[in-house]
Amino acid sequence: NAGVTQTPKFQVLKTGQSMTLQCAQDMNHEYMSWYRQDPGMGLRLIHYSVGAGITDQGEVPNGYNVSRSTTEDFPLRLLSAAPSQTSVYFCASRRGRNNEQFFGPGTRLTVL
Amino acid sequence: TQLLEQSPQFLSIQEGENLTVYCNSSSVFSSLQWYRQEPGEGPVLLVTVVTGGEVKKLKRLTFQFGDARKDSSLHITAAQPGDTGLYLCAGARGQAGTALIFGKGTTLSVSS
Numbered sequence: 496n497a498g499v500t501q502t503p504k505f506q507v508l509k510t511g512q513s514m515t516l517q518c519a520q521d522m523n524h525e526y527m528s529w530y531r532q533d534p535g536m537g538l539r540l541i542h543y544s545v546g547a548g549i550t551d552q553g554e555v556p557n558g559y560n561v562s563r564s565t566t567e568d569f570p571l572r573l574l575s576a577a578p579s580q581t582s583v584y585f586c587a588s589r590r591g592r593n594n595e596q597f598f599g600p601g602t603r604l605t606v607l
Numbered sequence: 608t609q610l611l612e613q614s615p616q617f618l619s620i621q622e623g624e625n626l627t628v629y630c631n632s633s634s635v636f637s638s639l640q641w642y643r644q645e646p647g648e649g650p651v652l653l654v655t656v657v658t659g660g661e662v663k664k665l666k667r668l669t670f671q672f673g674d675a676r677k678d679s680s681l682h683i684t685a686a687q688p689g690d691t692g693l694y695l696c697a698g699a700r701g702q703a704g705t706a707l708i709f710g711k712g713t714t715l716s717v718s719s
Binding site (some may be wrong): 499530535536537538539540541545550551553554579585587589592593594595596597598599600601 | 708
């Protein structure tokens with residue numbers, strides 16, 4: 496049982512490049528979410544999903560796309576990277592509304 | 608506008624002191640959770656409070672959910688250096704409470 500896994504752990508992009516941050520969980524959780532964490536800003540919700548085929552926008556969705564084709568995987572796509580997207584990205588999953596949310600180890604992204 | 612306001616943002620105390628961290632909102636939440644995050648890692652759940660007025664204890668930590676389910680507090684008795692970390696409150700919002708929104712967090716430093 497690996498929990499929530501994220502790849503890559505570190506990434507450097509140039510402005511305008513695109514990339515996909517991978518996230519997978521093996522706990523059969525319905526809910527999955529992507530957050531970004533910046534100094535002094537806590538965790539801000541980017542997109543979330545309540546099940547395969549269902550996604551919704553969070554607090555800061557602009558510049559990011561998601562899809563949920565399976566229960567296990569929830570990739571986050573940066574369409575055209577900007578320096579403002581430099582951040583630490585966390586993927587998370589949980590079984591239900593009031594249940595514990597489990598976080599992945601994070602991806603540290605730098606956009607030059 | 609931050610949906611969940613945490614205070615104080617920073618707290619630096621001596622070992623053995625007591626402290627209280629607050630999480631306030633103008634919105635009603637179906638549940639509130641408290642997480643603790645250490646540098647380089649994802650947040651880890653401390654507690655979930657669901658019922659207005661609920662009080663939960665976890666060793667030296669006491670959590671309270673406001674009667675109106677709009678606010679919560681975390682009280683630590685006799686703080687220890689091991690309590691050092693970022694404390695985050697999170698509330699379930701969105702359709703059927705599926706989105707988990709975080710406050711900006713309180714950074715606690717306990718020195719011996």
